[in-house]
Amino acid sequence: MSEPPRFDRGHTDDLMSFLTVSPSPYHAVANAAARLEKAGFRQVVETDAWDGTSGGKYVLRGGAIVAWYVPEGAAPHTPFRIVGAHTDSPNLRVKPLPDTGAHGWRQIAVEIYGGPLLNSWLDRDLGIAGRLTLRDGSTRLVNVGRPLLRVPQLAIHLDRAVNSDGLKLDKQRHLQPVWGLGHDVRDGDLIAFLEEESGIPAGEVTGWDLMTHSVEPPAYLGRDQELVAGPRMDNLLSVHAATAALTAVAAGDHDLPYIPVLAAFDHEENGSQSDTGADGPLLGTVLERSVLARGGSYEDRARAFAGTVCLSSDTGHAVHPNYAERHDPTHHPRVNGGPILKVNVNNRYATDGTGRAVFAAACEKAGVPFQSFVSNNSMPCGTTIGPITAARHGIRTVDIGVAILSMHSARELCGDADPHLLANALVAFLEG
Numbered sequence: 001m002s003e004p005p006r007f008d009r010g011h012t013d014d015l016m017s018f019l020t021v022s023p024s025p026y027h028a029v030a031n032a033a034a035r036l037e038k039a040g041f042r043q044v045v046e047t048d049a050w051d052g053t054s055g056g057k058y059v060l061r062g063g064a065i066v067a068w069y070v071p072e073g074a075a076p077h078t079p080f081r082i083v084g085a086h087t088d089s090p091n092l093r094v095k096p097l098p099d100t101g102a103h104g105w106r107q108i109a110v111e112i113y114g115g116p117l118l119n120s121w122l123d124r125d126l127g128i129a130g131r132l133t134l135r136d137g138s139t140r141l142v143n144v145g146r147p148l149l150r151v152p153q154l155a156i157h158l159d160r161a162v163n164s165d166g167l168k169l170d171k172q173r174h175l176q177p178v179w180g181l182g183h184d185v186r187d188g189d190l191i192a193f194l195e196e197e198s199g200i201p202a203g204e205v206t207g208w209d210l211m212t213h214s215v216e217p218p219a220y221l222g223r224d225q226e227l228v229a230g231p232r233m234d235n236l237l238s239v240h241a242a243t244a245a246l247t248a249v250a251a252g253d254h255d256l257p258y259i260p261v262l263a264a265f266d267h268e269e270n271g272s273q274s275d276t277g278a279d280g281p282l283l284g285t286v287l288e289r290s291v292l293a294r295g296g297s298y299e300d301r302a303r304a305f306a307g308t309v310c311l312s313s314d315t316g317h318a319v320h321p322n323y324a325e326r327h328d329p330t331h332h333p334r335v336n337g338g339p340i341l342k343v344n345v346n347n348r349y350a351t352d353g354t355g356r357a358v359f360a361a362a363c364e365k366a367g368v369p370f371q372s373f374v375s376n377n378s379m380p381c382g383t384t385i386g387p388i389t390a391a392r393h394g395i396r397t398v399d400i401g402v403a404i405l406s407m408h409s410a411r412e413l414c415g416d417a418d419p420h421l422l423a424n425a426l427v428a429f430l431e432g
Helices: 009-020 025-038 189-198 233-252 282-293 298-306 353-366 386-393 418-431
Strands: 055-061 064-070 080-086 091-102 105-113 126-134 139-149 178-181 205-214 219-221 227-230 259-265 309-313 340-342 371-373 396-401 412-415
Touching (some): 009 227, 009 233, 009 418, 025 055, 025 126, 025 139, 064 233, 064 282, 080 418, 139 189, 233 259, 233 412, 282 298, 282 386, 309 386, 309 418, 412 418
Parallel strands (some): 080 309, 309 396
16 A cells, blocks of 8 residues: 655644634635735735736735735746635525514524525534725725524424434524524614724624624544634645745746736625635636736737636545435545546536646645545536636636545545645646
């Protein structure tokens, strides 16, 4: 049996810290930006004129971030190497009129975001995080990271068939969390509470984008602690790895033949159709402006895009020991087996043979093993930002990721080695 690939446990420790402080897409991009700033990148504002100087730059918009590093002497037609990911995860999000309740319970009205495993949100201590918008149009991040909410499950005494017939949850009636007691439900209670928590004067918050999150921190798990349990691995694991890879490549800057790029989008879990989603214009606009700022023409843009490759990095399914029949019988990705290459001939993933060769070369250069994933022919296949990126921008795109269990749960499971193996492969890819 071959030896397992070497990895740095410190990278996984850092991932766990990143997950903890990134309970919303807005926090995730703010934390990624802070790491980029520490590495010498600087933020550029979309409404300002851009210059063509070399170095690291990034654009921050809502829950999305696009960062790129221009090597010294890069030509206007220099192609890009892009790692694409997404910052959002399925969860329960606060409605415009949050304050509700019944029968002496004070509750928060929530809406289902994406496709969460609903049962994983029951009987779990939840906090609230997100973005508050003030009267002057400025925004403030908020994170109540202590136990604040809970969606209580119905006791088995009142649902005797739950273990035989299965749990049935009505998304409207059964998932509204409780957060206190009282018959007098007052409009504005939650926002007033968050203003106080954030040190914002009363009545200053006029808009909000808020969501719940599990406050249980990530943890190593198992006899040999070779597993990691934590929230939002889909897909902050990829955002973290891509940020680490981009900063590492920028620090080296050894005659890079490509311009390395990180593109972390919001709203992948509900179709990517927004100004911060992969199906919006953000990435294409940033890349084109980079070309033009370096004195390029439309012809230079076309040449740059034609030579560009994107790795769409998202989590995928490891073979489940209790449900192996749900997987393809000849493709069984395992945790700590290295990143996975996702393939679907109906273009639910964007990988083709030439893309596989690009990723295989990067993994070989990095000394990282990789695995192949396809869905069981009898099961519908999920999708990613990969096909969207390829179709919207005409960019060769390859779908990859890390194999996990419990995808879309409030708490997912991966191997302790895979996050760093992914990051190493991304470094080799970005270096070209």
